Amino acid sequence: MLRLFSRKPIHDATASRTADTEVKTTTCYMCACRCGIRVHLREGEVRYIDGNPNHPINKGVICAKGSAGIMKQKSPARLTQPLLRKPGSERGAGDFEPISWERTFEILTQRLGRIRATDPKKFALFTGRDQMQALTGLFARQFGTPNYAAHGGFCSVNMAAGMIYTIGGSFWEFGGPDLDHAKLFVMIGTAEDHHSNPMKIALGKFKREGGRFISINPIRTGYSAIADEWIPIRPGTDGALFMALLHELIGTGLIDRPFLQRFTNAPQLVVLDEGEREGLFAFDPHAGPPGDGRNPHNKLAWDMASNCVVTAYPEGNEQGRALALEGHYTLADGTHVAPAFQLLRERVKTTSPEWAETVTGIPAARIRQLARELGQTALHQAFELPIPWTDAWGKRHETTQGRPVAFHAMRGLAAHSNGFQTVRALAVLMSVLGTIDAPGGFRHKAPYPRHIVPNYRAFNDPSMVQPNTPLNAAPLGFPASPEELAIHDDGTPLRIDHAFSWEHPLSAHGLMHNVITNATRGDPYRLDTLLIFMANMAWNSTMNTMAVREMLNARDEAGEYKIPFLVVCDAFQSEMVAFADLVLPDTTYLERHDVMSMLDRPISEFDGPVDSVRVPVVPPTGQCKPFQEVLIELASRLKFPAFTLADGARKFKDYPDFVVNFQPQPGVGFLMGWRGKDGLQHLKGEPNPKQWEMYAKNNCVFQYHMPSDQQYMRNWNRPYLDFAMEKRWRQKNDPVQLAIYSDTLQSFRLAAQGKSRGRQPPDHLRGRIDTYFDPLPFWYPPLEQACTDTDAYPLAAITQRPMAMYHSWDSQNAWLRQIHSHNYLYVNSLTAADAGIGDGEWCWLESQWGKVRCMVRYSEAVEPGTVWTWNAIGKANAAWSLAPKADESRKGFLLNHLITEELPFKGGAISNSDPVTGQAGWYDVRVRIRPADAGEEAETSPQADARHSVQPDVRTL
Ligand code: SF4
Numbered sequence: 001m002l003r004l005f006s007r008k009p010i011h012d013a014t015a016s017r018t019a020d021t022e023v024k025t026t027t028c029y030m031c032a033c034r035c036g037i038r039v040h041l042r043e044g045e046v047r048y049i050d051g052n053p054n055h056p057i058n059k060g061v062i063c064a065k066g067s068a069g070i071m072k073q074k075s076p077a078r079l080t081q082p083l084l085r086k087p088g089s090e091r092g093a094g095d096f097e098p099i100s101w102e103r104t105f106e107i108l109t110q111r112l113g114r115i116r117a118t119d120p121k122k123f124a125l126f127t128g129r130d131q132m133q134a135l136t137g138l139f140a141r142q143f144g145t146p147n148y149a150a151h152g153g154f155c156s157v158n159m160a161a162g163m164i165y166t167i168g169g170s171f172w173e174f175g176g177p178d179l180d181h182a183k184l185f186v187m188i189g190t191a192e193d194h195h196s197n198p199m200k201i202a203l204g205k206f207k208r209e210g211g212r213f214i215s216i217n218p219i220r221t222g223y224s225a226i227a228d229e230w231i232p233i234r235p236g237t238d239g240a241l242f243m244a245l246l247h248e249l250i251g252t253g254l255i256d257r258p259f260l261q262r263f264t265n266a267p268q269l270v271v272l273d274e275g276e277r278e279g280l281f282a283f284d285p286h287a288g289p290p291g292d293g294r295n296p297h298n299k300l301a302w303d304m305a306s307n308c309v310v311t312a313y314p315e316g317n318e319q320g321r322a323l324a325l326e327g328h329y330t331l332a333d334g335t336h337v338a339p340a341f342q343l344l345r346e347r348v349k350t351t352s353p354e355w356a357e358t359v360t361g362i363p364a365a366r367i368r369q370l371a372r373e374l375g376q377t378a379l380h381q382a383f384e385l386p387i388p389w390t391d392a393w394g395k396r397h398e399t400t401q402g403r404p405v406a407f408h409a410m411r412g413l414a415a416h417s418n419g420f421q422t423v424r425a426l427a428v429l430m431s432v433l434g435t436i437d438a439p440g441g442f443r444h445k446a447p448y449p450r451h452i453v454p455n456y457r458a459f460n461d462p463s464m465v466q467p468n469t470p471l472n473a474a475p476l477g478f479p480a481s482p483e484e485l486a487i488h489d490d491g492t493p494l495r496i497d498h499a500f501s502w503e504h505p506l507s508a509h510g511l512m513h514n515v516i517t518n519a520t521r522g523d524p525y526r527l528d529t530l531l532i533f534m535a536n537m538a539w540n541s542t543m544n545t546m547a548v549r550e551m552l553n554a555r556d557e558a559g560e561y562k563i564p565f566l567v568v569c570d571a572f573q574s575e576m577v578a579f580a581d582l583v584l585p586d587t588t589y590l591e592r593h594d595v596m597s598m599l600d601r602p603i604s605e606f607d608g609p610v611d612s613v614r615v616p617v618v619p620p621t622g623q624c625k626p627f628q629e630v631l632i633e634l635a636s637r638l639k640f641p642a643f644t645l646a647d648g649a650r651k652f653k654d655y656p657d658f659v660v661n662f663q664p665q666p667g668v669g670f671l672m673g674w675r676g677k678d679g680l681q682h683l684k685g686e687p688n689p690k691q692w693e694m695y696a697k698n699n700c701v702f703q704y705h706m707p708s709d710q711q712y713m714r715n716w717n718r719p720y721l722d723f724a725m726e727k728r729w730r731q732k733n734d735p736v737q738l739a740i741y742s743d744t745l746q747s748f749r750l751a752a753q754g755k756s757r758g759r760q761p762p763d764h765l766r767g768r769i770d771t772y773f774d775p776l777p778f779w780y781p782p783l784e785q786a787c788t789d790t791d792a793y794p795l796a797a798i799t800q801r802p803m804a805m806y807h808s809w810d811s812q813n814a815w816l817r818q819i820h821s822h823n824y825l826y827v828n829s830l831t832a833a834d835a836g837i838g839d840g841e842w843c844w845l846e847s848q849w850g851k852v853r854c855m856v857r858y859s860e861a862v863e864p865g866t867v868w869t870w871n872a873i874g875k876a877n878a879a880w881s882l883a884p885k886a887d888e889s890r891k892g893f894l895l896n897h898l899i900t901e902e903l904p905f906k907g908g909a910i911s912n913s914d915p916v917t918g919q920a921g922w923y924d925v926r927v928r929i930r931p932a933d934a935g936e937e938a939e940t941s942p943q944a945d946a947r948h949s950v951q952p953d954v955r956t957l
Contacts, residue, residue, distance in 0.1 A: 022040070025037070025038055025052055025696075026039060026615050026617050026700055027612050027613065028049075029069075029131075030069050031066075031807075032129065033057065034057060035051060035052075035066060035197050036055020036057060036701060037049050037055075037062065037069070038051070044618065048070070056610060057197070058197045058198065058201070061197045061200070063196055063803075064803075065196075065810070069588075069589070072589075075813065077573045078572060078588075078621055078622070078624070079585035080622025081623040083098055091552065091553050091580075091581065092553050092579050092948030094577070104582065105633060105634070108567070109637045111565060112634065112638060113638055119528075121147055121496075123147065124145065124147035124148070124496055125145070126150070126512045127149075127533040127534060129151050129807065130627075135658075137475060139635055142470045142640035142643065145465070146475045147527070149509055149510020150510070152509025152510070153510045153917075153919060154919070154922070157507065157509040157918070158413065158420045159171060159172075159410060160509065162422070162426075163426075165744065167452075169448035169450065170448075172410070173602070173603070173604075174448045175442055175444040175448055176195065176408060179205065181404055182440045184211070184377040185407075186214045186216065186374070186405070187213070187216070187217075187223055188215075188407065188426070189409050189412020190217070190223060190409060191221070191222060192222035192801070195410075196806075203223065212229075215229070216238070217233065218233055218796070219868055233863070234796060235416070235866055235923050236781070236785075237359045239418055239421055239425050239778070240355070240356045241356055241367065242429050244355065244360075244367050245371045245374065246428065247348040248367070249429075251348075252371070252372075255375070255433065256378065256433060260341060260432065260740070261322075261323045262317055263436075266325055266740045266741075267312060267316065267324060267325055268300065268312045269281065269299070269301060269339060269340075270339070272336040274755075276755050278755060281299040282335060283300065286298075297311075297313070300337070303316065303321050303322060303324075305320055317395070325341040325342065340740050353367035353371075374405055377405050378441075379403075379433075382404070383402040383404065384400065386399055389709045389713055389719075391716045391735075392718050400713065402441075403438045404439075404441070406442065407430055411922075412798075415921065415922040416914070416919075416924055417784065417915065417921035418781070419919050420914050420917045420919070424777040437712055438713065445605060446598070446604045446724070447602075447609065447729035449714055449736045450736070451730065451731075452736055454478040455732065456474065457484050458479060458484070458508075459471045459472070460473070460486040462487075476508060478508050479500060481747045482505070485501060485505055486499065487501050487502065491760075496524070496527060499511050499918055502769065503765065503918070504915065504917060505748055505916065512541075513543055514902075515530070515537075516548050517548070529564065534571075534586070536575055536872075537576050539876060539894070540575075540871065543900060544849065544900050545896045549948055552566065552579040565581050566582075567583075568580035568584070569585075569586050571588055572809050574808065574880065575944075578879075585625065586624060586626065586627050590617050591621065592626035593656050593659070595659055596611055596613070597670040598729065599668075605703070607711050608703065609704050610702065610703045610704070613695045613696075613700045629655050632654060659691075660692065661687045665728050669687060671702070672702060672704070674695070675691070679691065679694055684728070721733040721735065740776075741775050742775045742776075743775065745774060749770055753770055772916055782921060783912070783921065784903060784912065784921060784925060785924070787903055788926045793926035795867050795927050796923070796925075796926060797847070800871065801870070802820055811873065821886070821891075822890075822892040823869045823891075824869065825855065825868075827858065827867045829860060831867070836931050839856065839857060840855060841932070842856075842938060843855075844930050844931075845867065845895075845927055847898035847925050849899065849900040851897070852893050854869070856929070873892045874940060876944040876946045877889040877944065877946060880946075889940075895925075898927060900912050
């Protein structure tokens with residue numbers, strides 16, 4: 001049975017004082033920073049957790065969340081056995097019977113086997129914040145379904161894609177600010193939840209050494225609270241700020257011209273004449289076909305020294321060349337062209353600080369001053385490190401140029417429907433300052449930089465979805481042209497979430513936030529089974545929460561559930577669990593093996609790759625089984641080719657065995673340390689049966705330090721590029737020229753304009769593609785504004801995760817919920833007073849999609865046009881084993897009730913997402929506030945119960 005709450009004491013810190021303490025090392029997972037921890041055990045019980053001083057990520061530092069991991073172990077909300085919805089009970093009622101794992105596997109094998117043998121796409125696997133996408137993605141691919149993604153589409157895919165399509169890397173796991181050498185650090189749109197301990201350690205050192213820290217954010221919390229200067233900005237307007245900064249920097253000449261000429265596509269000539277090459281780069285036909293973003297080698301530039309056209313590289317990089325960044329030119333065949341930088345210069349002509357002031361709320365004078373600070377610090381305080389290196393064209397540079405301006409940005413930029421172009425504008429801004437993989441600027445972390453566009457095509461061939469057949473490509477990837485979209489001949493989406501379709505062509509992380517809506521509607525088809533891992537889609541991980549809860553129960557005319565079978569795997573009784581037909585109890589991070597792999601999401605440092613593992617420090621609770629083990633077992637029973645020997649026997653005993661022995665390429669595996677039969681090889685080598693033991697003996701981490709001449713300028717660093725290809729982090733050893741101008745985006749735009757010969761979007765999407773696939777960055781208002789009366793809803797509403805809680809599951813953590821058991825709406829004091837709401841009083845917060853009742857707190861740390869709250873603190877009544885009417889349900893609330901998952905579009909609806917990447921537009925909602933009426937209940941509204949009651953009109957959905 002589902003335990004809804006418990007009053008038993010959950011931890012007696014004074015018990016068993018006499019027993020010996022045993023200390024085991026593993027890797028924290030109370031947030032995604034993956035610090036090394038030491039778990040202190042007495043009589044097999046976790047008594048204490050502290051930071052591991054020998055771990056490269058946190059060097060012994062631990063945060064409140066990390067030390068509170070002990071309470072995760074003790075949680076009364078743990079799921080402890082597989083559960084099957086009772087026959088005849090309603091989905092959502094939480095009426096389950098416990099079953100054995102054998103019965104569980106029988107049910108799944110029989111059901112998934114039937115789907116796989118008939119129509120594999122009817123199985124969908126979507127996962128929350130897991131760190132094993134190399135395995136979950138492989139499972140989906142081997143199953144033969146394209147319907148797979150992790151949570152990135154509703155988290156920060158704009159940050160990943162916007163940067164990767166521009167500089168080949170991004171922030172957080174992919175790269176970050178070099179605060180050891182920076183003098184000015186600008187943080188934009190970042191809360192405390194990403195990059196927690198490492199960022200705090202780096203910031204503390206940076207400030208002690210006199211660095212200047214500016215935070216640009218609508219809200220001043222967390223990191224922003226220790227900034228030297230806080231610049232408040234209206235949500236969704238960061239792109240306008242970047243465009244204005246580019247206007248100033250380019251206008252005043254505070255740019256790194258030599259860097260732009262040699263290391264970016266700024267000098268490459270763009271065709272200006274109308275036609276099928278319009279807006280694409282001119283190319284030398286003798287050096288190969290025009291290609292796309294992946295084949296850039298024959299593009300042209302104008303050499304001012306010889307006053308003639310040359311190939312941009314290698315010819316353009318020869319000694320004595322002077323590539324033009326400005327001007328208009330005519331090629332020998334009469335084609336009119338201009339350098340990409342000229343087009344950028346023209347683009348930013350109108351994006352003045354005065355214009356940006358009207359958009360962002362930041363005074364024009366402050367924007368000008370900021371531009372000066374950025375440019376002068378990057379150029380006039382530049383320094384050189386005595387590190388010689390050789391570039392991709394063989395030129396030896398005796399020193400490495402430092403550019404001491406570092407940026408860091410995250411979801412505040414990403415979670416808007418204009419986020420992709422905003423992030424691109426930031427990446428271009430960083431590029432004109434020459435701060436890419438430079439000391440003091442942005443630095444990559446292996447295996448980044450990727451190629452622009454990365455050499456990973458997403459599965460896109462409908463004819464390859466065949467019974468009992470793995471896909472011929474991974475479900476996720478990076479399209480380089482319309483030909484790589486996952487669509488049918490008529491242009492309709494291949495995937496249930498419409499990823500990689502004309503609606504969201506570059507949706508590199510999928511659109512998990514639309515799966516339930518689409519599947520319920522049968523758009524583009526009905527599913528049979530939806531497996532959700534660690535994502536609370538019935539509550540805080542979904543937009544339009546109450547409607548989605550109804551969708552999960554919706555039935556068709558025949559009385560069948562529209563999503564016929566829902567499997568939920570989680571460690572805790574989240575709101576989603578009650579909606580499951582089958583519940584798979586996962587372990588905690590202290591009870592399982594895990595890998596933070598170079599194939600997936602490693603924990604690399606700037607100076608080289610780092611991977612790490614978790615090893616079980618305590619046995620699984622009850623019948624809990626790690627999800628990885630479930631996948632290995634199912635893949636073996638279903639006889640996926642990669643999991644089966646030639647004689648039909650299973651290939652891998654269990655997950656640890658799989659990690660050691662699975663090789664996507666010879667010598668390459670999930671873990672790069674201690675490879676080879678004797679464990680003496682690193683990075684590449686044969687499988688080592690004792691690899692787990694080696695990690696366990698070495699603080700669960702392997703770190704490789706690159707030689708100093710390979711630590712910087714890695715987009716163009718010849719020894720690094722060769723090394724990275726040899727180690728299979730890259731498929732090619734080409735240089736990665738920064739894409740100031742994106743011919744990839746232009747190829748989509750040409751299709752929309754009907755000018756290219758290949759695939760073209762359906763007519764109703766042509767205008768959308770034409771507008772948003774601009775090859776140069778630009779700012780536009782978030783899409784939701786176009787369908788909102790902003791006079792009626794004048795405020796922006798956003799959320800953040802608090803420093804003490806990373807995931808919704810922290811609300812069942814007995815220590816952490818003492819810090820946040822409920823949430824307030826934080827409103828600028830003037831705004832609240834204007835609305836007639838007193839500090840601590842109840843108010844109604846309304847969008848055009850819904851309303852919530854909540855309590856207001858006055859704040860000076862939020863710009864007046866924005867209201868905000870902590871995310872995922874509010875809970876359904878009695879969910880997560882919290883007591884009925886606990887503060888989380890009575891006083892906590894979700895902003896999700898105000899957010900729609902779809903926007904009106906041409907008489908229909910389309911995902912409330914970025915039109916380029918499909919990133920959920922969480923932070924685009926517009927709201928208004930008013931006081932709650934006297935006599936209203938002093939509790940938040942809407943209220944929901946963990947045991948969901950089916951609404952009478954469900955069948956009409
Ligand atoms: S920062 Fe994150 S990974 Fe590190 S100790 Fe805290 S919760 Fe754990």
